[in-house]
Amino acid sequence: ILGTIGFMLSVNVGITIVVLVVTPVSLFVASFIAKRTFSMFKAQSETRGEQTALIDEMIGNQKIVQAFGQEKDAIEKFDEINGRLQTCSLKAIFFSSITNPSTRFVNSLVYTGVGIFGALAAINGRLTVGQLSSFLSYANQYTKPFNEISGVVTELQNAIACAGRVFELIEEKSQVPEVENAVSLQHVDGKVELKDVAFSYVPEQKLIENFNLQVKPGERVAIVGPTGCGKTTVINLLMRFYDVNSGSISVEDVDIREMTRHSLRAGYGMVLQETWLRAGTIRDNITVGKPDATQEEIEAAAKACHAHSFIMRLPEGYDTVISEDGGSLSQGQKQLLCITRVMLCRPPMLILDEATSSIDTRTELKIQNAFAKLMEGRTSFIVAHRLSTIRSADVILVMKDGHIIEQGNHETLLAQNGFYATLYNSQYAM
Ligand SMILES: Nc1ncnc2c1ncn2[C@@H]1O[C@H](COP(=O)(O)OP(=O)(O)O)[C@@H](O)[C@H]1O
Ligand SMILES: [Mg+2]
Known part of the structure; x- marks a missing residue:
């Protein structure tokens, strides 16, 4: 990113500034979508946890479920949770899949902007056609990392949502800490x-x-x-x-x-x-x-x-x-x-x-x-x-x-x- 900025500045300062100003918009779009997908991923991992708990309970206690004729009930409960899991998974995957195309779209707008400004500058003779064409490829080079980052962001969101649940457990207050210099019983008679x-x-x-x-x-x-x-x-x-x-x-x-x-x-x-x-x-x-x-x-x-x-x-x-x-x-x-x-x-x-x-x-x-x-x-x-x-x-x-x-x-x-x-x-x- 820094390299291409340097080269672009050396070719034309005005158009470079346009590129630099518009590109953050793609990051804004990416973060806007990512924030929404986070809550969906969170709902997804919670529902998945609920489903695993139900499966574990019902299969672990199979005999009791059968003895009390609860099979139909268990299946209905499963279907209900499964339905919710389906809905929130679908949403999570749909919105997270949108992130990357949206940043690409914004970055394509940047490319178009460079094309238009560059063409006008070339017509006015402030830029040679050769400079314009090399500038366009630099602009392309410049936005690529942003696209790639946005592709990883959704996976990160998913990972953070899942990690959140793990941390909930890890951060649970532990037992009363032992007093400082707690003694270690050496010999126990049983008093x-x-x-x-x-x-x-x-x-x-x-x-x-x-x-x-x-x-x-x-x-x-x-x-x-x-x-x-x-x-x-x-x-x-x-x-x-x-x-x-x-x-x-x-x-x-x-x-x-x-x-x-x-x-x-x-x-x-x-x-x-x-x-x-x-x-x-x-x-x-x-x-x-x-x-x-x-x-x-x-x-x-x-x-x-x-x-x-x-x-x-x-x-x-x-x-x-x-x-x-x-x-x-x-x-x-x-x-x-x-x-x-x-x-x-x-x-x-x-x-x-x-x-x-x-x-x-x-x-x-x-x-x-x-x-x-x-x-x-x-x-x-x-x-x-x-x-x-x-x-x-x-x-x-x-x-x-x-x-x-x-x-x-x-x-x-x-x-x-x-x-x-x-x-x-x-x-x-x-
Ligand atoms: N972890 C717990 N949290 C809250 N109440 C409990 C817990 N364990 C046991 N109790 C309650 O304490 C009472 C005594 O239980 P317990 O000592 O296990 O009885 P028992 O004499 O049959 O061994 C019971 O009324 C039980 O409901
Ligand atoms: Mg007891």
Whole structure:
């Protein structure tokens, strides 16, 4: 661009100025259209996201959709979103395709202007025909980059619209940052203390209030209570997935807000009701927390968890490849694998949140015994529905609506003849 301006100036200053004044008009036109296409590209990528989410939800939950006869509904929803996607894609592509031709059109006007002014100048004898013809080719050379830039601008608009959605996620406020010089827990015995803890997910709806608990190293703490009373919430607080609203939780006498999240979580082994398995072999899934485990260690852990026999019945044993989310395994088998994973790591503290809910009662009891042996001298928190599995806990917390209403071991709680006794008897009256 600079080169051609120099050459044009050397040929004729007057016409060069005309060229320089008119060319920005093409940029103006390009930016005018580009601004409109941006919002269309944005709508397009949003609608596309909506469509992908629907497909993911409907195909991932195919059985439920079929069981409730929702196929027609799902198709209608898809068609509606697809229709909107079609409309906004069409608009986005149409308008973005117009940008380049419009700048070319404006630049052709520049070329025409140069032709007319040049011809008049040549007639008046201020310009030779040779100069005019070289000027025209310079003018052409000069506008070319503008055309090319406008061709890329639309692609840029599309990219920026899509990137905007990615940045929305990246710029989402992250978790509460760790305090400066947060300590890293080195040795964990399992002393946990909750002092006057209050917590709620939404401010208007109080959940946990006035929660006090002292756990000595090696104690087995069981939490029972009706669904929705806040058992999982207590676990979330212990792992610091959420911060308490007031009060404090400390491990080894250090407030958990003053230690690194990593060292706190490394202290716990956690098994939840929802299983998480990744695509890969059974062995890969068991050794997540301890990648360098030997085959003997893996088998010992699997035997203790009663997973060994079903793994050996799989076509390739420990090398059987399972798909994402466990694929062909039963829910109980998936839980057994997750338990084996924790058994292999031998964490200083253990959390089981309804981790054995899909496993038959007999195997569950055996696993509890294995854990009892493993966790000897280590602290564990166990949430379970079947009271038979928590009978041997050192402390049983009976929760209701976010409060501990009874606390003690099995015998004392039964003797109190309170809520726990009612729960216990209702399970065993059957
Ligand atoms: N992420 C969340 N946001 C808002 N409310 C929640 C969230 N998770 C759980 N709750 C609510 O908190 C209460 C306690 O839930 P939870 O601790 O999971 O119960 P449970 O004792 O069955 O494990 C329930 O009423 C539930 O609706
Ligand atoms: Mg729960």
